[in-house]
Amino acid sequence: MRLSRFAALTSSLLLAAGAALFGAGQASAAQADFGYVALGDSYSSGVGSGNYDSSSGDCKRTSRAYPALWAAAHAPQTFSFTACSGARTDDVRANQLAPLNTGTDLVSLTVGGNDAGFSDVMTTCVLQSESSCVNRVNQAKAYVDSTLPGKLDAVYDAVASRAPNAHVVILGYPRFYKLGGSCLAGLSEGKRAAIDGAADYLNAALAKRAANHGFRFASVTSAFTGHEICSGSEWLHSLNWANIGESYHPTAAGQSGGYLPVFTSAA
Template identity: 35%
Template sequence: MHLKKALGVASAVAALLALGSPVAARADGTAAAQGKSYVALGDSFTAGPLIPRSAGGVPGCLRSDHAYPSLVAAGLGARLTDASCSGAETEHMSSPQTTPLGVNPPQLDALAEDTGLVTLGIGGNDVGFGQIAVTCGLLSVKDHAGAPCTARYGDELARRVDATAPKVAAVLAEIHRRSPRARVLVVGYLRLVPEAPGCWPVVPLAAGDLAFLDAAERRLNAMLEKRAAAAGATFVDAYRDGLGHDMCAPPGRKWVEGIALTSAAAPFHPNAAGMREVAARVAAAVPAARSTDA
């Protein structure tokens, strides 16, 4: 696929994901110890766009039954309510999200007083990572050995992450208010890019921009970890050990797809292998997680 055509595809997918139901919860095993339901909240890194098969609900949310919420629920024997939606921002936790194919209700409405387990994966769209990826890709066409994206954004991404922190804190506070006995896990983002030199044009990001983009993602994950700790929630580190499983990794090893897809998934998003990895980390974190009112 030619680079301009590939970038066009990525731009269209990013636009779709940037536009904006519940499935349900009693469990056996670890979840049975809680005796409550599992509700998954989040954006496309939770929903799993274009990973076969569709989990149903609002079509525009592009929710997969092989995304980590479904895998975690199956492993725990839990009854899942997956409210996640591709393109979601923190505002869509409390407000409806309009997608090209329907309206997703406010995700927090999926919570109940007796909900026992909640996962939250949010913040990337508040920072604007989808549009950033497209912009940086286009800039790399003329300067793939330089750092045009770094020059374009400067410290703007750091400011965006910092501005998102109180929004995440507000979401966590509302989760606690609606489901006071739930164990709450905040799920971070899988590592997206490797160290230099990258793999342009397979992943059209300039070599000099990789460290900048990676630092922005690490800042976002660190913010999520800090907000989780402040709210009495558990942070699930999906970024750890991601080098060698990033967008430049060979087929069969990568957890996140680039522009040139090697498995069914949206560009710049987790594939099925990535979702299995995140699911394993979430499931491993559940037993030690405490309810936020403990």
């Protein structure tokens, strides 16, 4: 009887240990199988932070961009980095979604700024009058109201269809200027206010569409506060005639100090 009880107890302990080990193995396998896909435009590819991967060509992906920094810190089993400078919503759908599948666990995405005419807005505001700048910003806002929601729905639906099990994080855009800041030349205060207002307007639209699709919207506005152009501690490039494509993009510090912690918190 005593031997029988001992055998039963031993058997129970072995079963419990086996279950614990099996559970740990499952957890380890789940972690090992974690897949992350980074989609989007130049704010995700890392334009402005330098050290571009030559194999990415005009997409200008870099190890200094927040997706690569996050992957380096968390070591997912698979990391696909398809974000590309200049990408619009249609470009993401056509050229970036191939790595997504039912095993994808995490997706990050910045897109919408190019659809809304970011580059043309900035060109107009830099080269033309304040009234022309404000008018162009208002045109961009009208596009955000009328056309961008459908464009975002299409790309968000495509992501959800290809990666139905993924946690999707939509990241926003920073305000560019600190109003009343340290800049003594350049754009007028009215132009700067109009541009900042446009960023807020776009972010509100992105947040609404993300919520409607069950995605997480991650605002970087607070993270960049105190680090805008004219702040004296900039995490954004101002107009750069020597490398015009980096103008109004995050620096390496903006990627690591701004985008990375926001994404890490939302992932």
